[in-house]
Amino acid sequence: MEHLDRENLVRQRVAEEEEVRQRVDKEGNRWIKAYFGSGAHFRNWLSQVIELKGKENVMVEEADPRGFRCYEESGEKMYQIWVRENAVHRDESG
Numbered sequence: 001m002e003h004l005d006r007e008n009l010v011r012q013r014v015a016e017e018e019e020v021r022q023r024v025d026k027e028g029n030r031w032i033k034a035y036f037g038s039g040a041h042f043r044n045w046l047s048q049v050i051e052l053k054g055k056e057n058v059m060v061e062e063a064d065p066r067g068f069r070c071y072e073e074s075g076e077k078m079y080q081i082w083v084r085e086n087a088v089h090r091d092e093s094g
Helices: 002-019 039-053 069-074
Strands: 022-024 030-037 058-063 078-084
Touching (some): 039 058, 039 078
Antiparallel strands (some): 058 078
């Protein structure tokens, strides 16, 4: 029964993350969530998004690992990568 409860909590947490796709900051900028997770996949997504949109248009926030046993037990952090909507990256190389 505990295993089913754990699976349900994980499904619930994933569904919660999927529900939150956009946000607006204090300055009125709209942000789109591009990624949720950690580790090598997180680093890969982050480097690609920064390359495409520019560092000034990317925001990283720590996410709540509640319900994800591997993260809870290991202490590994989870992250969300947000990209400013309609962001245009200006390549400084010319």
